[in-house]
Amino acid sequence: MTTTYVIEGAEVTGLDAFWRAVGAAVNGPGGYFGANLDALADCLRGGYGTPDDGDFVFVWRDHARSRAALGHAETARTLERRLARAHPTQRPALRARLAEARAGRGPTDFDDLVAVFEREAPGALTLA
Structure with a gap:
């Protein structure tokens, strides 16, 4: 069932x-x-x-x-938190995704x- x-x-x-x-x-x-x-x-x-x-x-x-x-506002907030503790090699990708979220674009x-x-x-x- x-x-x-x-x-x-x-x-x-x-x-x-x-x-x-x-x-x-x-x-x-x-x-x-x-x-x-x-x-x-x-x-x-x-x-x-x-x-x-x-x-x-x-x-x-x-x-x-x-x-x-x-949506994008919450996603930006989430990404900001992740960026603060991310490994340095991950930060460029997170910054790019954060910029997209702040602009109302992307997943x-x-x-x-x-x-x-x-x-x-x-x-x-x-x-x-």
Whole structure:
């Protein structure tokens, strides 16, 4: 039987709020299901609350609201935080992406999250 997890888009007011919402959806209030893109990918591969057989789906309700909250402004904020602790070899690429986000161009945090779902759990995410 397929297990369904619901991400409440109204609760996603920024990237930190997304991590709380997806953690709560899978593992209950205060639950963990990633705190960065790599960790989300690991969690989607199994062993962090989803069924061992991989028979699960996510429904992201009110995703348009989340898309707006995780848009270019939030992406710029996220990139600024990453840039502050990035290895020197990674900084030029992060600066370029930050400039694009500040200009309202390029992929957003929302786009990055959806891409991880699509790559690690193809077909398991429904945007509602």
